[in-house]
Amino acid sequence: MENFQNVSIVKKANIYFDGNVTSRTIIFADGEKKTLGIMMPGEYEFGTGAKELMEITAGNLDVLLPNNTQWITFTAGQSFEVPANSSFKLVVREVTDYCCSYGE
Amino acid sequence: MENFQNVSIVKKANIYFDGNVTSRTIIFADGEKKTLGIMMPGEYEFGTGAKELMEITAGNLDVLLPNNTQWITFTAGQSFEVPANSSFKLVVREVTDYCCSYGE
Numbered sequence: 413m414e415n416f417q418n419v420s421i422v423k424k425a426n427i428y429f430d431g432n433v434t435s436r437t438i439i440f441a442d443g444e445k446k447t448l449g450i451m452m453p454g455e456y457e458f459g460t461g462a463k464e465l466m467e468i469t470a471g472n473l474d475v476l477l478p479n480n481t482q483w484i485t486f487t488a489g490q491s492f493e494v495p496a497n498s499s500f501k502l503v504v505r506e507v508t509d510y511c512c513s514y515g516e
Numbered sequence: 517m518e519n520f521q522n523v524s525i526v527k528k529a530n531i532y533f534d535g536n537v538t539s540r541t542i543i544f545a546d547g548e549k550k551t552l553g554i555m556m557p558g559e560y561e562f563g564t565g566a567k568e569l570m571e572i573t574a575g576n577l578d579v580l581l582p583n584n585t586q587w588i589t590f591t592a593g594q595s596f597e598v599p600a601n602s603s604f605k606l607v608v609r610e611v612t613d614y615c616c617s618y619g620e
Contacts, residue, residue: 413526413527413528414526414527414528415524415525415526415527415543416524416525416527417524418522418524419522419523419524419525420519420520420521420522420523421519421520421523421525421540421542421552422517422518422519423517423518423519423520423552423573423615424517424518424573424574424613425552425554425573425574425613427554427574427611427613430611431554431556431611432556434538434554434611434613436525436540436552438525439519448525448527448529448540450529450531450535450538450554452535452536452556469527469528469529470528470529470531507531507534507535507538509528509529509531509538511527
């Protein structure tokens with residue numbers, strides 16, 4: 413069972429899309445931030461500030477990355493990167509558990 | 517913004533009721549465990565092992581505690597305790613963010 417050690421976690425959840433997407437913010441000793449989130453089935457569009465690395469822990473979703481015309485399916489154990497200051501679309505097919513890391 | 521400091525967090529979410537109830541497990545330096553969870557609107561019944569203290573961070577729900585006939589409404593900032601080895605029912609009216617602590 414993979415754990416993140418020696419982190420702080422914000423007690424209050426981040427809640428989006430009426431709770432269909434929620435996440436928890438964790439902060440590492442060196443100041444790095446990640447979010448651990450759940451997406452319920454549905455269609456969503458997100459904007460990025462920093463670059464994002466999305467790792468799928470469980471679930472099934474289709475993703476349309478910025479400047480792409482082709483949707484790509486991701487499942488547990490897979491990941492994708494989204495450039496900074498862009499937006500991407502998701503169609504979540506099955507409840508999806510993810511870990512998001514933020515770049516420079 | 518309240519944080520839990522110097523904890524470990526399990527990367528993988530706990531997923532119940534088709535994702536309508538999810539939680540993240542955090543473990544403190546002294547071994548104490550809490551879960552931070554989200555409940556979508558709906559009706560649920562849970563069983564306890566250890567005693568549970570449920571703190572509501574956001575949301576609105578009605579709770580039927582064991583051996584009670586009266587439903588009680590809880591909202592942000594309120595909490596309730598559930599005895600060990602019992603079961604309780606919930607009717608979640610609005611997306612609910614909670615922190616659950618476990619007793620002896």
